[in-house]
Amino acid sequence: MASPGEASVDETHVGKKKKLPARYWQELQEEERKDENKVKSDGEQSKEALRQEEDKTQKAKKRKQDQSPSDGEKVKPEKSDPFPGPAPIPEDRLQKFKRKDKLKKPHRKQHKLRDIIARSEDASEMAQKQAARFDLLLPEEAGFLEGDEDEDTCMISQEDIAEAVDITSGAKYFNLKLSQFGPYRLDYSKTGRHLLLGGRRGHVACIDWASKQLMCEINVMESVNDVKWLHTEAMYAVAQKKWLYIYDSNGIELHCIRKFNDVLRMQFLPYHFLLATASATSFLQYLDVSVGKEVAAICTKTGRLDVMCQNPHNAIIHLGHANGTVTLWSPNQKEALVKMLCHQGGVRSVAVDKTGTYMVTSGMDKKLKVYDVRTFKPLKSYFLPAGAACLSLSQRGLLSAATGDVVQVYKDVCSMPVTKPYMAHRLRGTVWGLHFCPFEDVLGVGHGDGFTSMLVPGAGEPNFDGLDANPYRSAKQRQEWEVKALMEKIQPDLISLDPTELAQVDQATWEQRHQDRVEVLGFDPLAKEKFVPKYKKKGRSSAGAIERRKKQVAHEEQRDVIRKSVEDKMKMEKERKERERKKAALSTQKSALDRFKK
């Protein structure tokens, strides 16, 4: 692969254009100049090392070249690679694939450990570089929307965007007018190909929305609170008036789960195969959908639970409550992991971003707040005149907030103060559900008058991973993926606030280690055994004698301690005396200067 030279990397493309590309015959002069620049500018170690290497290899050659001008101008410098070494990788791209900070090197005495650590660090560095290099080859780029100068992007209507873009993308803006069965909840499948709609008055439909193919449509003849896809597009869960139901993609009822009643909101944890449900009776329940067992049922004791979201980074469930708190839950603990007071007045909606860094909440106090969920600290607070009823975060960090019948999309809410929305769109009815489509620049909005699919350029991740969620997978690939995913289903007890905890060294306390050892051995190796006096003949094992013998060894340990402390005391006393004696000796000794004393 042709690679840009070292010097060119530091500069932008704009600056570069004016200059001619480096030529090998210019190399000699340039290199010398470069060397001077390098010393000042280069903080990067790899480059430095590279340069040193280069220096080493070319030292002999250089010497020759240095001499050659003095010999005569006619001697041509030798042809050499103008871009030596591997292509440099931008620092920010490397940073993206960084997993861990480097370890402190252990002492030289532990040379084996040192060696192992050095090797593994080399390997991970190589992997990091390879991944960063591969990043260059990704085929797609993210979308964007830029207005004219002094024009707000939020003034651009959906129709205009749909008209401006290509036909297939334009077709992604559409309305479904479904006014009969009331406000709609919706969910996109993990690959983003399939859409599930659940009308308040019982209408459930699943659609392959890109091709607008209806997969099934049923009316459950009951109120529907929420709908959710399970791990594939073959099954979905519907929270109905009383129980939780699971249907397949043909609309056939597979299960009615009576253990889950009055469910209001659901979240599916795809890597754990857990369906988390929040109910009107304040129960948070987890259903393992791979084996059909209830994993945990937690009574949160906080009233009706109608605000729920998951942290996709660590599979923690966030619940919003009427008293303004947001609580964090895992299936392993009966108590909330964290309780945060976020709003004065009830919490209306919660959303957590893909990386698990930011949490966005909106409350009855008409505020929109951004929190850092790693430190639980507030970052930003915005005032929305009407308050946001629904929130959703896209894969690339766009926030959509629904206020009444208007959907607003904000950009960079978490990092910088925002005054204007990025996009806005008014709908026919009140918004009921809001969801960004994964891997597409599409925002699905369920409202009183049906469903609207909006175009939001820059929302979706442009490059998907074929082994994780492939929108174009075939049936065979899906089956393969399903088996693999089931094989590596993460057990619910591994859910914790820090998902990388498992890879960290557990520096257990001595007590803990000792306890483990006892468990392994089946006995306590350090336990003090109870003294059992030997049986002795000739009447020496009478009850009194036994007691006397027991008394001899009783409190042996305590005696040891006392003996030791007494010894220490004696020693200190002795030292003190010694010191005093010396002091006294010194004071009695006459010095030559004493005669000047009065």
Next chain:
Amino acid sequence: MQPGGPGIPQCNARSPSLFTINTWLVCSLLANIFVAIIFPFCKRVPLRYQMKVKVIARNPDDYVRETKLDIQRVPRNYDPSLHPFEVSREYTRALNATKLERVFAKPFVASLDGHRDGVNCMAKHAKSLSTLLSGSCDGELKVWNLSKHECVRTLQAHEGFVRGMVVRYCGTSFFTVGDDKTIKQWKMESPGYGEEEEPINTILGKTVYTGLDHHQNDPVFATCGQQVDIWDEQRSSPIRSFTWGVDSFSSVHFNPVETELLASCASDRSIVLYDMRESTPLKKVIMTMRSNTLSWNPMEAYYFTCANEDYNLYTYDMRYLAKPIMVHMDHVSAVLDVDYAPTGKEFVSASFDKTIRIFAKDGGHSREVYHTKRMQHVICIKWSADNKYILSGSDEMNIRLWKANAAEKLGVLAPREREAANYSQKLKEKFQHHPQIRRIARHRHLPKTIYHQTKELRVMKEARRRKEKNVRKHSKPGSVPVVSEKEKHVVTVVK
């Protein structure tokens, strides 16, 4: 809820009329020429929307295969944020791999039967991987083809036991010693039709020989019996004899790297080292109990491991005999034979307790134990030269072929298979210290007797330790020194 308060910019998708026309007019007035140029474009989109927009639009042709004959396209993106729960998923994979390893751990490959008495010694062929020689207690010697699991040649080598056997480095002939006080050299190829089985060379000795070994690349071999003799192949008397106040030796072994060095195990509980170029032995270490045999590390010239009667194996550094480098415990009866893997990283031991154990060269406990219901006391053991198999000869007349790596798949692996195996191996390594994975990886089923004996030994050891502790507690501080396990078994080193 009040939508569209003062803070919210109103977006009226349906009413662009007035503002649009205004802008339109201004623009057209300001720059007539410019408008003329972009006029065709403006017709399609009103000028107001001179916006730049791009949305993700994938061409499905780039993501699905063209024909059914192609393989599926799998675009990758290694961005860590697209792969959450990295660690937990890897852990789950490692756990699955560990479980599968235990499921597939079927080490027994084949049993070679045909001997009419216990197998007393075995020898690997120097050049051919599939050839094995074995000698039994009735003096019979068999040559085996391992790939076909069959005996290709049988000969009556000695009267009484075949005590030792070694293949010459060129692989064309082999030597045997027996209880009939003879050393015989045989041709490797079987005699032609009508010819008799006859040794090339026979040396009649004065005493019984108990073992022999051949030099790596010289026509010199060594025997042991009442003394250690060095023989030239061309002569009928030893060129050198070593004695050091010992009446008998049980085995002698040449160092495969430093080829002039030898080591032998003597019946006075000592291990004696020799240099062939010198006339006297180098040094010896006397242990608390007798060593049966020893094996040199083929990669690190100065390490050897001896199989001891006290159920342990000891790895010594030849230069510092005062303390073994490592004590390998786990057997519950005398260890009878030991052989190193050609990589020098592991060795296998055969024991009187009817089991075979595999130890890492620097591991105190075995990583693997092999046993079967029918296998009796294992007398001799060999690790094959391709590092894949282990051969054991036991009392009940059978030679058994085992896999060195119990869960390994035999045969040629497809590239993807090999990759998957490597990946799971790495994962197992990464998570090996996690308690659940370690528990599964370490679990081995043991015969009842061995299980109970192990427990008993542990209790005894614990009792001894406790007693020592008590003695130390009740005596003058410093008068009862702490002796480490390594130091315990060495009596003295003599130079």
